[in-house]
Amino acid sequence: MRRFAGSVLLVAGKDLRIEGRSRVTTNQVLPFAGLVLLLFAFALDPDRGLLPRVAPGLFWVAVLLAALLAVSRAFAVEAENGARDGLRLSVLDPAAVYLGKAAGVAAQLVALEAVLAAGLFVLYDVDAHQVWLLALSAGLATAGLAAAGSVYGALAAGLRVRETLLPLLLLPVVAPVMLGATRAWEAALNGVPSDAWPWVQVMAAFAVMYTALGVIAFGPLLEES
Amino acid sequence: MKETATTRTWLTPVLGVLALGSLAVLAVLGLWVAPPDAVQGDAQRLMYVHVPTATLAYVAFGVTSLASALYLWRRTRAPRWDRLAASSAELGVVFTGLTLVLGMLWGRPVWGVYWTWDARLVSTAVLFFLYLGYLALRRVIVDPDARARRCAVAALVAFADIPIVHYSVEWWRSLHQDSTLLPGGRLDPEISGDMLVALLWGMVAFALTYAYLLVRRCRLAAMEEGLEQRVLDVAVAERRAEAAPVAAPVATPVPAPVTGGGRA
Numbered sequence: 001m002r003r004f005a006g007s008v009l010l011v012a013g014k015d016l017r018i019e020g021r022s023r024v025t026t027n028q029v030l031p032f033a034g035l036v037l038l039l040f041a042f043a044l045d046p047d048r049g050l051l052p053r054v055a056p057g058l059f060w061v062a063v064l065l066a067a068l069l070a071v072s073r074a075f076a077v078e079a080e081n082g083a084r085d086g087l088r089l090s091v092l093d094p095a096a097v098y099l100g101k102a103a104g105v106a107a108q109l110v111a112l113e114a115v116l117a118a119g120l121f122v123l124y125d126v127d128a129h130q131v132w133l134l135a136l137s138a139g140l141a142t143a144g145l146a147a148a149g150s151v152y153g154a155l156a157a158g159l160r161v162r163e164t165l166l167p168l169l170l171l172p173v174v175a176p177v178m179l180g181a182t183r184a185w186e187a188a189l190n191g192v193p194s195d196a197w198p199w200v201q202v203m204a205a206f207a208v209m210y211t212a213l214g215v216i217a218f219g220p221l222l223e224e225s
Numbered sequence: 226m227k228e229t230a231t232t233r234t235w236l237t238p239v240l241g242v243l244a245l246g247s248l249a250v251l252a253v254l255g256l257w258v259a260p261p262d263a264v265q266g267d268a269q270r271l272m273y274v275h276v277p278t279a280t281l282a283y284v285a286f287g288v289t290s291l292a293s294a295l296y297l298w299r300r301t302r303a304p305r306w307d308r309l310a311a312s313s314a315e316l317g318v319v320f321t322g323l324t325l326v327l328g329m330l331w332g333r334p335v336w337g338v339y340w341t342w343d344a345r346l347v348s349t350a351v352l353f354f355l356y357l358g359y360l361a362l363r364r365v366i367v368d369p370d371a372r373a374r375r376c377a378v379a380a381l382v383a384f385a386d387i388p389i390v391h392y393s394v395e396w397w398r399s400l401h402q403d404s405t406l407l408p409g410g411r412l413d414p415e416i417s418g419d420m421l422v423a424l425l426w427g428m429v430a431f432a433l434t435y436a437y438l439l440v441r442r443c444r445l446a447a448m449e450e451g452l453e454q455r456v457l458d459v460a461v462a463e464r465r466a467e468a469a470p471v472a473a474p475v476a477t478p479v480p481a482p483v484t485g486g487g488r489a
Contacts, residue, residue, distance in 0.1 A: 151382055155375050161365050168361055169379070172354040173386050176393040183397070202393045213385060217378045220297060 007092045011100025015074060016107060024073055025108045030115060033066040037119050051124045056185035059120050060141070060178055066112055067105075068167055071149035074105050075157040084158070088222055098150060098218035102211070105153075106146035113138055130188035133196055137184035140203035144177045147210035154221045176206055232444035240437035247430035254423040262420075268334040273423045275327040277431035278320045279349070285317030285435065286356065290384040293377035304450065305443075307373035310380055311363055312442035314356055316435055321353045348394040355383045355390075369450065 019025055040058045044050045051058075078084045087097055117134075120126055128134070152170045156162040180199035187195035255273035262269030292310035295301045328346065329339040340346065359379050366372035
């Protein structure tokens, strides 16, 4: 058990170290997500008071787009230099590799969401209420996105068209997360946390189910040529 | 080549005649025998095709999932399960698309709009895109083994999403009328007589159509695989033939092709 946890941390640590050196998420994905927030203001006239009302939806759309890039990046690094063979030849349990990859993606997404949320409160004039509920639902949504994203990242890995294929594969699957996170945030920002509970449950169920599926499915995906 | 290439099997003429005949009977039942609806008028007749296509779409995706599971399980792993999964998914996407289009045609006169953000409409649309992604994945992987394995995983992972999408969208909003055959989950049809006969007949007719198309499509998939193998065999034979006359004098003329450039 301890070895398993060690393997998970090893893979997650490797990915975060690559990120720490290449700075792709901080230098490219994060500015992109910020730009999306700016573009929404262009699309929806900021003077009409619409932005604060639709802010949760816009925030999660921006996170979803950024998550696509983060997942794509997490599996692109495995496609180069025969890294995939290295992973396969290592004695690491495929389930640990999967959890490590998902944890790496989740850690990057959490950092990204924190910065984006700050942008949301500043740019869209949103007042923060029920911060614990915002954090809880963001955490569950992130877990779901990272879990499903890592399954689909592995499915599309190594294909020449993965940049265009991944959004088509992943976006319909994570539709419930998008729906749940947006509604939960709306409930929290409107000050009615009781409305958020069904959505918190949906996101928790989604995260648990996709983590389990990933743990089971990653072995067959990794063992192929 | 001794056998003629065809997707025909002993089953296809039987299924084909049955499917065509039952669809013709459905047209008569749905358009003439069943009375117009008291509230919705003739627009309600679309139900006799809309409900069966929706049901068959779910059946098709169920078959895809089952076949994918059978492929992934080592003891039952065989290429035919992969072909069945792929064929059924294609038909499922066609039936889902038909369901959406028929529903929109019905919605316009009855609800006054083609599309509303109703729970069942939205979850059907998500379902459509889920399996469109699956079919796209099938097209881009070249190696048959890798394709079969990855797509089997993709099919199961997509299938697992259906209940979550369904319930989340259901909570989001609901305006669609309740299930006609099973209101509240009980078998207590709200329609009666000729209407019920037409609806149930529609189920049978579309089930036969699905079975007919599925058999044909599976055969086609098997033949495509055979063709790939055959092209490979021909190419290998040609390379061997090229390599063999190395010892022969260079002056040997290459025989001109008998037929025109069309055949390679």
